[in-house]
Amino acid sequence: MFDIDWRGLLLPLAYLGVLAGTFMTFSRVYRKRKAFESANLAPWFGPHLQRNIYLSLLHMEPEEGSEKTPKVPDSVIRAALLRRAVEDIHRIIQIRTAKQACSSLLQRGSVGDDLWQRFQRAEKEMEEELRDVVMEANALVPNWGQIIFQSANEIAANKALRDRIDEIEAQTEKDKEWWEKRRTNIKTELMKELEAEAEAEEGQQDHEGSEKGQTNSKSSVAGSEDEPVLVETDTPSAASPSGASKKKKQGGKK
Amino acid sequence: MSDLDSFDFIPLHIDPKSKAISAAAQTPATRALEAELAALNTLHRSLHGLDPPHLVPPPPVPVNPKRSANIGKLRESGNAEYRKQRYGEAAKFYTLGLQMALTRAAWEPSQLVREELHALYSNRAQAHMHLGLWAEAASDAEASVEAKRQGNAKAWFRRGRSLVEMGRLAEAREWVARGLEFEGEEKELIELLKEVDAKMEQEKVKRDA
Numbered sequence: 001m002f003d004i005d006w007r008g009l010l011l012p013l014a015y016l017g018v019l020a021g022t023f024m025t026f027s028r029v030y031r032k033r034k035a036f037e038s039a040n041l042a043p044w045f046g047p048h049l050q051r052n053i054y055l056s057l058l059h060m061e062p063e064e065g066s067e068k069t070p071k072v073p074d075s076v077i078r079a080a081l082l083r084r085a086v087e088d089i090h091r092i093i094q095i096r097t098a099k100q101a102c103s104s105l106l107q108r109g110s111v112g113d114d115l116w117q118r119f120q121r122a123e124k125e126m127e128e129e130l131r132d133v134v135m136e137a138n139a140l141v142p143n144w145g146q147i148i149f150q151s152a153n154e155i156a157a158n159k160a161l162r163d164r165i166d167e168i169e170a171q172t173e174k175d176k177e178w179w180e181k182r183r184t185n186i187k188t189e190l191m192k193e194l195e196a197e198a199e200a201e202e203g204q205q206d207h208e209g210s211e212k213g214q215t216n217s218k219s220s221v222a223g224s225e226d227e228p229v230l231v232e233t234d235t236p237s238a239a240s241p242s243g244a245s246k247k248k249k250q251g252g253k254k
Numbered sequence: 255m256s257d258l259d260s261f262d263f264i265p266l267h268i269d270p271k272s273k274a275i276s277a278a279a280q281t282p283a284t285r286a287l288e289a290e291l292a293a294l295n296t297l298h299r300s301l302h303g304l305d306p307p308h309l310v311p312p313p314p315v316p317v318n319p320k321r322s323a324n325i326g327k328l329r330e331s332g333n334a335e336y337r338k339q340r341y342g343e344a345a346k347f348y349t350l351g352l353q354m355a356l357t358r359a360a361w362e363p364s365q366l367v368r369e370e371l372h373a374l375y376s377n378r379a380q381a382h383m384h385l386g387l388w389a390e391a392a393s394d395a396e397a398s399v400e401a402k403r404q405g406n407a408k409a410w411f412r413r414g415r416s417l418v419e420m421g422r423l424a425e426a427r428e429w430v431a432r433g434l435e436f437e438g439e440e441k442e443l444i445e446l447l448k449e450v451d452a453k454m455e456q457e458k459v460k461r462d463a
Contacts, residue, residue, distance in 0.1 A: 055261040070268050079298035141309050151311040157364035164400050172393040179389040
């Protein structure tokens with residue numbers, strides 16, 4: 001009665017064993033991965049290049065072929081620290097602008113929890129970074145810590161303004177060229193129209209002769225029009241590379 | 255910046271004479287690193303220009319009044335030439351003033367730089383307009399607006415007018431409309447907008463004809 005058929009049970013037992021084993025491995029791997037992920041959330045900012053340069057300068061190593069470590073003058077260290085402060089200013093601005101958006105997105109549930117975690121970690125890191133910079137500044141020059149970020153702020157603002165002004169100045173040259181070209185075009189068109197008018201009064205017979213001399217196909221267009229000045233509404237950047245061909249097309253339609 | 259106690263070491267090389275920092279020879283420098291090192295060297299050189307007692311940039315305010323006075327003087331000279339209707343000379347003075355304002359040390363208050371730039375660019379735009387240099391005037395006025403967006407109706411107007419003169423009507427219309435957003439009801443701008451609209455209408459009629 002109680003004679004168990006071990007052989008018959010072997011298969012179900014093996015099945016149960018495999019099942020339990022699978023579950024255990026899965027849960028262990030899954031949990032481990034999750035813990036790993038939360039410990040290694042992608043940082044909010046990329047590598048802090050200026051900070052790396054600053055610290056690298058402090059820890060200069062002797063170059064190949066020479067024994068002693070190269071001496072880095074203090075002024076270079078100070079400049080590097082100021083550059084680091086400027087980059088921190090950029091990051092503070094980013095964090096401040098992102099904070100509002102981030103928290104409202106989180107409330108609405110549009111972004112996951114890990115983004116918020118990353119953000120908070122970045123915020124905390126920035127605080128530490130600022131404290132560190134102030135301490136370093138005070139160590140280099142007494143009381144510099146109080147003003148280094150003021151200076152860095154102005155440097156960042158000035159850089160942004162100057163970049164925009166440089167952009168505009170660069171555009172000026174292109175504009176000038178374009179306008180120069182356009183003005184000569186308008187002038188020649190005006191001259192040709194005057195010529196064409198004079199010819200029309202003289203008669204049709206020598207019209208063909210003068211047509212040969214004019215290599216530009218625009219002349220015939222200008223002649224047929226009431227006004228010589230075709231005012232284009234394109235921007236110069238769009239107009240300058242294909243200005244001539246465009247004009248021909250416009251003329252062709254009329 | 256995952257860990258606050260560690261950093262990525264960048265092999266750097268310092269020139270013993272000029273103290274210029276560059277990436278060490280054995281590692282290929284990325285473009286970002288090169289740009290950053292160039293910025294660092296420029297900043298380092300400009301730190302050497304500080305007055306002797308200062309080792310680091312002084313706080314942004316108060317400003318050293320010498321440069322401001324010089325820039326003011328150049329602007330005044332430009333204005334005087336302008337009143338005598340010697341526009342070329344005036345533009346030259348304004349250009350000198352602009353150079354002075356643009357070469358201010360990077361850590362001086364950017365608000366001050368903006369003030370100076372907006373006035374000088376706006377005046378130079380006006381001088382260029384009198385000379386018929388519309389392209390130059392247009393971009394000067396744009397730079398002026400860039401330095402100071404609000405309360406700068408003259409600059410908005412000058413670029414708009416220059417664009418109209420060059421026949422860039424659609425652009426002018428967009429520009430003036432934007433200017434009106436910033437300046438509110440500015441008579442000059444409204445009139446210019448009407449003029450642009452009228453011209454565009456003319457163009458359209460002519461094109462359809």
